[in-house]
Amino acid sequence: MFHFLLSFLSIILSPIDSLTTTKKFTVYTTESQSNNKMVKTESTISFGAFIQPLETQSSVTIDPNIEFQSFLGIGAALTDAAAETFYKLDKDQQDLFLKSYFSEKEGIGYTLARTIIHSCDFSSESYTYIEEGDESLETFSIERDRKYKIPFTKRVLEVAPKDIVVYASPWSPPAFMKTNNNMLQGGKLKKSYYPSWANYFTKFIKAYEKEGIPIWGLTIQNEPMAVQRWESCIYTAEEERDFLKNHLGPALEREGLGDKKIIIWDHNRDLLFERASVILADPEANKYVWGTGFHWYEDWKDGKPMFNNVGKVATAFPDKKLIFTEGCNEGYDEGQIKNPKLPERYAKAMINDFNNGTVAWTDWNILLNENGGPNHVGNFCFAPVHGDTKTGKIKFTNSYYYIGHFSKFIRPGAKRVSVGTTSNQLTSTAFVNNDDSLVAVVLNENDHDLDYVLTVSSKSSTLQIPKRSIQTIIIEKL
Numbered sequence: 001m002f003h004f005l006l007s008f009l010s011i012i013l014s015p016i017d018s019l020t021t022t023k024k025f026t027v028y029t030t031e032s033q034s035n036n037k038m039v040k041t042e043s044t045i046s047f048g049a050f051i052q053p054l055e056t057q058s059s060v061t062i063d064p065n066i067e068f069q070s071f072l073g074i075g076a077a078l079t080d081a082a083a084e085t086f087y088k089l090d091k092d093q094q095d096l097f098l099k100s101y102f103s104e105k106e107g108i109g110y111t112l113a114r115t116i117i118h119s120c121d122f123s124s125e126s127y128t129y130i131e132e133g134d135e136s137l138e139t140f141s142i143e144r145d146r147k148y149k150i151p152f153t154k155r156v157l158e159v160a161p162k163d164i165v166v167y168a169s170p171w172s173p174p175a176f177m178k179t180n181n182n183m184l185q186g187g188k189l190k191k192s193y194y195p196s197w198a199n200y201f202t203k204f205i206k207a208y209e210k211e212g213i214p215i216w217g218l219t220i221q222n223e224p225m226a227v228q229r230w231e232s233c234i235y236t237a238e239e240e241r242d243f244l245k246n247h248l249g250p251a252l253e254r255e256g257l258g259d260k261k262i263i264i265w266d267h268n269r270d271l272l273f274e275r276a277s278v279i280l281a282d283p284e285a286n287k288y289v290w291g292t293g294f295h296w297y298e299d300w301k302d303g304k305p306m307f308n309n310v311g312k313v314a315t316a317f318p319d320k321k322l323i324f325t326e327g328c329n330e331g332y333d334e335g336q337i338k339n340p341k342l343p344e345r346y347a348k349a350m351i352n353d354f355n356n357g358t359v360a361w362t363d364w365n366i367l368l369n370e371n372g373g374p375n376h377v378g379n380f381c382f383a384p385v386h387g388d389t390k391t392g393k394i395k396f397t398n399s400y401y402y403i404g405h406f407s408k409f410i411r412p413g414a415k416r417v418s419v420g421t422t423s424n425q426l427t428s429t430a431f432v433n434n435d436d437s438l439v440a441v442v443l444n445e446n447d448h449d450l451d452y453v454l455t456v457s458s459k460s461s462t463l464q465i466p467k468r469s470i471q472t473i474i475i476e477k478l
Helices: 002-012 080-086 091-102 149-159 191-210 237-254 269-280 307-316 341-355 398-407
Strands: 022-031 039-046 058-070 073-077 112-117 165-170 217-219 261-268 289-295 321-326 360-365 385-388 393-396 415-421 426-432 438-444 450-456 459-465 469-475
Touching: 022 398, 058 426, 058 438, 073 398, 080 149, 091 149, 091 385, 091 393, 112 149, 112 191, 112 360, 165 191, 165 261, 191 237, 237 261, 237 269, 261 269, 261 321, 269 289, 269 307, 307 321, 307 341, 321 341, 341 360, 341 398, 341 415, 341 426, 341 438, 398 469, 438 450, 459 469
Parallel strands: 058 450, 073 112, 073 360, 112 165, 165 217, 217 261, 261 289, 289 321, 321 360
Antiparallel strands: 022 039, 022 469, 058 415, 385 393, 415 426, 426 438, 438 469, 450 459
């Protein structure tokens, strides 16, 4: 009977119950205001009885037995600007760039990439894949992309994990298909060209896959509610819904591309719930949708990012996915490159987006030049890595390391688990990888060091996080 009870207890006890005395931790720390970047500390930390924190005390509490969404990946956009800058780097710097982004062991292990369907603002000029007026798409050719974007993407695929996810986005249909006869300044897709534009997507996917670049999915339109001075196109929710269900979805199926994941919205968090509600409420449109994409721009201007809108969509449409499709720090200024708020914006967004149900997160340009471009309308921005086209060298910013605190350690297939903090001093998220390792990311935006209580399944310990820093804590084999 005694042996039976022992066997029974070994089955029902959670693996985390082994944290009764000590457990080996690995902690990585990056401080935005020092040279300490991903400093690794290995130690055996004692876990004791649960510590009840005071209301004024900082703590991070994790229950790895409460699971949420599965993690897909983290990555960035492989724009024309990135590709052109890449080929102006020294050969050893090109190799360093690729390894630093896409190697899990020697870099930060990106597993996601966004590519662009013809031009966007981060191209040296506006262009399409057809001759103007070619409604039948007989002149369709990706020849222009063979100079920079295609070879750059292939270099990425050589280094990246074999299961890397690549998805594509358009900024504007060709000018003749639009109401304003211009790829720039908004305008709408003329209804008479809905079939032709849907076929354009299928030709792009087939052309890229013929080049050996697998396209996992696509978004319907980048920022469909913004009239920009660069490539842009406006869709109301109803127009996006109807284009999807009557044209794009059927065209993909007809061309044998029905397995491609379709992402709606691809714009800011502020209208995220409203947009998803209109499209996903329609059964004929809903059946084509993998998930909803979103950006961070408009809703950040007042200092109150609308993370709750992400959670609302996750709750209302639990069978659909959420993916952050674009974000960057705008308005390049070399003097601000060490501003701690730039990398903290990334970390705070990633933590909150993941905690609200997001499965994947995509930075904007993976690489830009020393001026925050090239960009054919002067819309310069920051990137986590900048290449100096005069010296051929690359520069890593704090944002690269802050993103890496997530992408390097949280791997595809990981499950987000329950995490909470007792004050506004820290923000945190946590995942359990397929190898049963627990990964917690903790952000300190304060101008002072913080001691905090880390509790995992009712077992507690104390740690310290430096001022203006980010930490990743790894507990192997729960």
